[in-house]
Amino acid sequence: MSGLGELYQEVILEHNRSPRNYRRMDATDRHAEGRNPLCGDQLTVWVKLDGDVVSDVSFEGSGCAISKSSASLMTTAVKGKTRAEVLRLFERFQELVTGRLAPDGARESLGRLAVFSGISEFPVRVKCATLSWHALRAALAGTEAVSTE
Amino acid sequence: MSRAEEQRSKGGTSALATEPRAGTEHTAPPRFGSSALLGVERIRADFPILASTVRGKPLVYLDNAATTQKPRVVIDAIAHFYAAENANVHRGVHWLSERATAAYEGARERVARFLGAGSAREVVFTRGTTEAINLVAQSWGRRFLRPGDEVLVTAMEHHANIVPWQLLAEQTGIVLRVAPVTDAGELDLDAFARLLSGRVKLVSVVHLSNAIGTINPVRRLAELARAHGVPTLVDGAQSASHLEVDVAALGCDFFAFSGHKVLGPTGIGVLWAREPLLEQMPPWQGGGDMITSVSFERSTWAPPPQKFEAGTPHIAGAVGLAAALDYLETIGRAAVAAHERDVLDYAIERVGALPGVRLVGTAADRASILSFAVAGVHPHDVGAVLDLEGVAIRAGHHCAQPIMERMGVSATARASFALYNTRDEVDTLVRGIERVRQVFG
Numbered sequence: 001m002s003g004l005g006e007l008y009q010e011v012i013l014e015h016n017r018s019p020r021n022y023r024r025m026d027a028t029d030r031h032a033e034g035r036n037p038l039c040g041d042q043l044t045v046w047v048k049l050d051g052d053v054v055s056d057v058s059f060e061g062s063g064c065a066i067s068k069s070s071a072s073l074m075t076t077a078v079k080g081k082t083r084a085e086v087l088r089l090f091e092r093f094q095e096l097v098t099g100r101l102a103p104d105g106a107r108e109s110l111g112r113l114a115v116f117s118g119i120s121e122f123p124v125r126v127k128c129a130t131l132s133w134h135a136l137r138a139a140l141a142g143t144e145a146v147s148t149e
Numbered sequence: 150m151s152r153a154e155e156q157r158s159k160g161g162t163s164a165l166a167t168e169p170r171a172g173t174e175h176t177a178p179p180r181f182g183s184s185a186l187l188g189v190e191r192i193r194a195d196f197p198i199l200a201s202t203v204r205g206k207p208l209v210y211l212d213n214a215a216t217t218q219k220p221r222v223v224i225d226a227i228a229h230f231y232a233a234e235n236a237n238v239h240r241g242v243h244w245l246s247e248r249a250t251a252a253y254e255g256a257r258e259r260v261a262r263f264l265g266a267g268s269a270r271e272v273v274f275t276r277g278t279t280e281a282i283n284l285v286a287q288s289w290g291r292r293f294l295r296p297g298d299e300v301l302v303t304a305m306e307h308h309a310n311i312v313p314w315q316l317l318a319e320q321t322g323i324v325l326r327v328a329p330v331t332d333a334g335e336l337d338l339d340a341f342a343r344l345l346s347g348r349v350k351l352v353s354v355v356h357l358s359n360a361i362g363t364i365n366p367v368r369r370l371a372e373l374a375r376a377h378g379v380p381t382l383v384d385g386a387q388s389a390s391h392l393e394v395d396v397a398a399l400g401c402d403f404f405a406f407s408g409h410k411v412l413g414p415t416g417i418g419v420l421w422a423r424e425p426l427l428e429q430m431p432p433w434q435g436g437g438d439m440i441t442s443v444s445f446e447r448s449t450w451a452p453p454p455q456k457f458e459a460g461t462p463h464i465a466g467a468v469g470l471a472a473a474l475d476y477l478e479t480i481g482r483a484a485v486a487a488h489e490r491d492v493l494d495y496a497i498e499r500v501g502a503l504p505g506v507r508l509v510g511t512a513a514d515r516a517s518i519l520s521f522a523v524a525g526v527h528p529h530d531v532g533a534v535l536d537l538e539g540v541a542i543r544a545g546h547h548c549a550q551p552i553m554e555r556m557g558v559s560a561t562a563r564a565s566f567a568l569y570n571t572r573d574e575v576d577t578l579v580r581g582i583e584r585v586r587q588v589f590g
């Protein structure tokens with residue numbers, strides 16, 4: 001049963017049950033939809049910027065426990081960060097879930113997002129875990145012609 | 150439509166499955182149901198992969214609608230072909246090529262017998278069901294259908310029996326019509342008959358739904374179509390391994406199936422069609438092996454089935470498919486159907502009784518497939534928890550999004566059974582679903 005606990009850590013199950021920032025914003029706010037056609041997961045991420053800083057972020061949609069809890073934890077992790085910081089965090093997160101994260105150092109910067117480390121054992125679920133992040137990145141780029149990278 | 154129409158009823162739970170269902174205790178499944186008759190433990194020993202452990206648990210393979218596992222005889226037949234008989238076919242001045250050609254054409258004969266076809270000339274090898282349906286759309290459809298002509302399908306089709314017609318609609322202006330299904334997931338026969346009276350020029354229907362397990366009364370549908378002078382294509386991707394299929398008895402005009410879903414290899418499948426139809430149809434791909442003569446001014450086509458097999462075919466695949474059909478028929482398709490029915494009935498009873506679990510698709514006549522939803526849990530999470538228990542199922546829309554929508558779900562978890570599955574494995578599935586509910590409860 002160890003595999004089960006690694007994939008579905010308690011924090012993940014809890015965020016799946018009660019997702020944070022699960023609400024829509026105005027249509028005029030920046031938003032982008034993320035879809036995983038393979039499993040039918042679909043969610044929309046909204047984001048408000050104050051200058052270059054994420055002042056508010058929310059999501060809504062349907063998906064598996066991994067995609068939903070990942071979106072929830074993402075919203076708690078990116079609030080107050082600059083765009084560049086958010087994108088760097090996304091990169092770290094991708095490294096984590098694909099098992100490419102440097103052994104030391106990098107993990108601390110992920111904070112609670114580290115509960116998704118078990119995903120690297122289940123490659124098929126990487127798309128679930130990163131769906132909301134892709135949507136957030138698109139929302140951030142949405143009205144901007146230039147990527148911050 | 151009578152149940153007797155469908156071959157599995159002929160094969161007969163009545164004749165072969167001895168275990169009476171009444172009084173069956175959930176907690177103490179009988180040890181000698183149809184499994185004993187079929188000799189399921191012996192059969193399991195024929196499939197090397199079934200001895201595997203996955204994630205530390207014995208493999209319980211319940212994803213047979215996606216692809217079935219292969220018996221040793223199939224694996225050996227393919228290996229033997231490459232080790233002893235490999236050459237290209239139909240161009241043999243040398244001994245090996247004659248051997249390979251004989252093996253390949255022998256496989257065609259084998260498929261013809263399996264389908265009850267009048268002649269091996271009616272058997273075209275394709276990559277699978279999908280390619281077979283595309284062949285009909287692009288060859289027969291483009292030659293004989295006019296703008297405004299209709300192709301009638303059902304609301305429970307796999308994407309492979311939807312998208313080829315949409316492509317054809319873009320190319321030629323034909324119209325795709327869809328016969329509705331009931332809440333239980335059965336075809337609405339009255340609506341089907343009404344739709345037939347329009348400008349329908351082809352009926353193309355799934356025999357056994359891959360998403361919800363409904364058996365369509367294809368003999369009746371073909372009869373109705375014929376009364377309007379309309380040919381019928383049967384998508385037999387799922388039915389070929391679970392129902393007895395006799396194209397003469399079904400009265401259809403085209404029948405498509407895939408090797409890999411009947412214990413054979415991937416990459417090989419079959420389009421069966423009545424010979425006069427194949428003769429009228431133009432080639433859909435050009436190349437070697439499908440011509441009589443070629444010049445830069447003009448080429449002439451080989452007779453069917455070669456006309457539809459441009460390029461070097463999947464020779465070893467055909468050989469493997471023939472071995473699979475031999476294997477299946479040695480065991481007996483009626484016995485297989487009866488055993489699978491026993492396991493499915495047991496699964497319906499046990500999974501259906503779990504609190505918080507809804508069966509998706511409850512047609513009276515069904516086979517092999519159990520689609521279900523666990524309240525509040527996404528099918529992917531159901532699949533992931535079961536996977537950790539060693540149980541392989543499919544989670545998703547099963548390449549049949551329209552029927553998912555019709556049944557009011559975006560996706561389901563699906564267990565699908567084959568001849569080597571047992572009631573014990575259903576018990577493992579049930580324990581896994583109980584675990585799902587604990588984890589996400």
